[in-house]
Amino acid sequence: MNYKHLDEKKKAQIDVLFKLDYSMREIGRQLHISHSTVSRYLRKKTTDKKRLDIQKKYKDFINYLLQHYDWRVNSIEACVYKFKTYYPYKPSVSTQQVYHWINENKIAIRVEDTCYKRKKGKRKRRNGMMNHLQWNLDNKTVLPIRLRPKYIEKRDEPGHLEIDSIIGRRNEYGSIISIVDRCTRVIWLIKAEGKNEYYIDKLIRKYIIENRIEVKSITTDNGLEFQALGITAKRLGVKLYKCDPYCSFQRGSNERANGIVRRFIPKGKSMYEVEQQYLDDISFKINSMNRKIFDFKTAYDIEYEYMTNGAL
Incomplete structure (x- = not known):
């Protein structure tokens, strides 16, 4: 031109x-x-x-x-x-x-x-300026799931937990908190009498400590009952990752385990009728199931192999 x-x-x-x-x-x-x-x-x-x-x-x-x-x-x-x-x-x-x-x-x-000459060129940057994303990863406890490290996706080490709630009848405050290990698929079930976020947070933290559950990270959905779970994550020294709305597939192990729990506690049943001892029995039966994904070994077998050998 x-x-x-x-x-x-x-x-x-x-x-x-x-x-x-x-x-x-x-x-x-x-x-x-x-x-x-x-x-x-x-x-x-x-x-x-x-x-x-x-x-x-x-x-x-x-x-x-x-x-x-x-x-x-x-x-x-x-x-x-x-x-x-x-x-x-x-x-x-x-x-x-x-x-x-x-x-x-x-x-x-x-x-x-002029007396005070204007300096031209690039603006000076502070030495060691910290990257904003890296600062979030290092200092924040609650993070979106897109910031969850890729190695967690590999499921090659126990301790990375997924947590969800199983509700009973409509308009009922009672529920069951399900905790699943992403690697071994071991499940723990906790009876909850209410849905207050601080009550749920204290209940989960107490159960994890009393049962000596290994925790390296926690993944939950965006339910209101888990809004205060960051307190537990902070006290345990781990990161809490929040799933995106309407993306249950981001907690696939948890959703699959909940489906198996429903075989014992069908939808519409009141959670107030379920005792903690019964939930422990259900957890034991599920963890003792032979699973095709593990060549028909049980979740307990996989957990034991990791405890003794550190690998499958």
Whole structure:
């Protein structure tokens, strides 16, 4: 594409059309030039006009600055002060405005000739500035599941737990808290009499400590009953990962285990009728099941192999 500078004829035509209230795009179409060219010309013309207006209105003030300013002994502030003292009735501006003129090249004083020279180049950064994402990973306890490390997905070490609740009848506060190890598929069931988040948090923490359950991370859904579970995660020194809404597949082991629990406690049954001893019996039966995924070994067998050998 060939680029051409606007000649005097084109500039005069732009001025006439602009005074007739033509838009920049209309002017461009009329003269067969880009509307961006019209915009740049009018902007430059406006800037030049403002510069001329400044030179005309503050002629005496600017001349005084140019004659008396010396960055070594007579600063801009001193010149402005003296001019206002000697010529109180002549138009003048503030020191800050003079610096604006200098930065915008509206008067014949360069930025390089001022007392405090403006430094150009990249803004200095603090050494060791911490990456925001890394800071979250290192310092926050509750994180979204997208920040869960990839090694947890491999399921090659026990201690990474998934936690969910199994509800009973509608409008009933009783529920069952199910905890599943992602690696061994061992399940623990806890009876909960209410849904208060702090009650649930204390209940889970107490059960984990009393049963000496190994915990390296916790994954839960966004249920209100788990809003305070970050307290337990913090006290145990692990990370709590929150699943995305309506994404139960992100806790697949937990959902599968809950389906097996439903074989013993069908939907619609009141959880108030279920005792903790019965839940322990259900957990034992599920953990003693032969599973095809483990070559028909049980979850207890897999847990024992990890305890003794550290690998399958």
